[in-house]
Amino acid sequence: MHAGHGASATPAPWPALTRLCKVIEYFCAAILAADVVVVFVSVILRYFLHSPVDWAEEVARNLMATLVFLGGATVLARRQHVGIEVFRGMLPASWREPAIQLGGWTVAGVSAALLYSSVLLLEDSVNVTTPIGTPQWVSVLPVCVGALFMTVAGIANAISGAKRATWATLAAAIVLCLAVWGWNTFAPEALAIQPWLLLTVAFLASLVMGIPIAFVLALSSLVYFLAEPSLPMIIYSQQVMAGMDHFVLLAIPFFVLAGLIMEANGMSSRLIELLVRMFGRVRGSMNLISILATAFFSGVSGSKLADIAAVGGIVVPAVRRTKQDANETAAVLAASAVMAETIPPCVNLIIMGFVANISIGGLFLAGLVPAxxxxxxxxxxxxxxxxxxxxxxxxxxxxxxxxxLGGALIALVMVGMIGKGVTSGIATSTEVSAFAVVYALLAGGIAFRELTPRAIVGLFVRAASMAGGILFIIAAASSVAFALTVQQLPTFLSGTMTTLAHDYGSVAFVLVSALLMVIFGAILEGAPALIIFGPLLTPIAQQVGVNPLHFGTVVVIAMGLGLFAPPFGLGLFATCAMTGTRVEQVARPMIKYLVLLAIMLVVLIFVPAISLWLPRMFNMA
Incomplete structure (x- = not known):
């Protein structure tokens, strides 16, 4: 895993851009804080004062759009977007620097195309108003500004390498684009390169170059839009916007923020020290504690990488002090993250419920027993x-x-509040997540007294950046899903998988679906795999008699298995980076845990009652 194309968490190459980036990051933190206030106040007004406001949801969504596109731009400027370097590392050494430079120009080109498309959309929305009467252009403007900043950041990153390679790769990219355009324009129609083939080639080539996953997806859909004559460019930005313009997705930045606050106030160190007191003399205690702590924190933050950072940052130094093998512990942490994929309020469960139209509260319950x-x-x-x-x-x-004991109790109250709020139907996952943020701030300020105003601002900045990176991937993935729908892949996949289910049974269908998610969970980051395949496979699962809660749980675990599996899993690279270990040294001890997880996943597939027991108890299955 890497933080951009070829660098890790490095500052933007231009001093002015670095300063602008910092200003935008603080602005995004303010936007996130405003979003929390809007949702929290709207819940108070609706449930306690019985005076609901009609504008709250739309305002919250518009604020989120600003956070996504401006936050995604700052993540690009700092080269912190999630990407994969394994394929680029397989290239001959003399090809790697040109691949990095070509990737940089590709990111800049995709950003410029998004800017052009969003400007068209902005012009088209000038005289349009939303249901509550606000101008439509207000929600489009953040896309334009964010795309402009991404274009500038992309160019700055692209020209920061060796000058000869920089301009040679730019010329090569332009020649390639002109060659493809010329061929499709002047060659006989029968010989033209088909849009689906261009999408596939762009996807594979950009993966090899090590381009961040969000831009791999954005490029793939962009070349499809450019090659498909029935799709005007204005639809490109529409589809990117549509991917994150949903109130339910606000739960992602809110849960991430709540988790960061609870971890920053010292709760993680308190919990892990308590576990050491309880289990320290048990054989394999440090790895056992890693598993239990990851499970506990998964019920707070919803973000697996945030959980690994919180647990690994305390456990790994303790492991080294006790002369244990840090590689084994890193393997345990990665395997624990797979286990924790279905512990509420997991971000991927929220995404799966959203894209596949499955009850998020039901998925939260369905994931507990398998975990x-x-x-x-x-x-x-x-x-x-x-x-x-x-x-x-x-x-x-x-x-x-x-x-x-106090630290653990306060966290347990928060986990119970999240679970009760979502499963009881009292509030949506987004509303519960806003309450979780407020509770975490109060707990940090009153009970622990370890959060200063400066530290809180820093946490909002960090959460805004993390959320911008995650949600921008979701936005880009939705444009690919739209292109695949136009290409009628859902129809083809539906026919193939339905035939499979009728010929070999519904269990065979779930097994093949799980295998697909393992493969694409390894190639892609988790969210794009769920966004693309979740809405395609879930209706087929229901047609062949598979309960959607059981199916959703299985594919999320399978996706996690791919995400943390060597040699390509992005999650494993992140785990090694956070624990100061090397992938090749962690892969060997991790094999036994992966084999165990795979066997247990097959058991979950064959025994749906494991997933459905709790939802049926609460009449949600």
């Missing part, structure tokens, strides 16, 4: 392959037990 089963299996293996340690070495300076 417990996977956790039990991982704990058994951690104990079997572990050895005993002296727990006093893990935390030489000990905290008073009441403080440790």
């Amino acid at each position: 417990a089963v996977l956790a039990a299996g991982l704990c058994a293996m951690a104990v079997a392959f572990g050895r005993k340690i002296d727990p006093r070495l893990a935390f030489p300076q000990r905290m008073a037990l009441p403080k440790l």
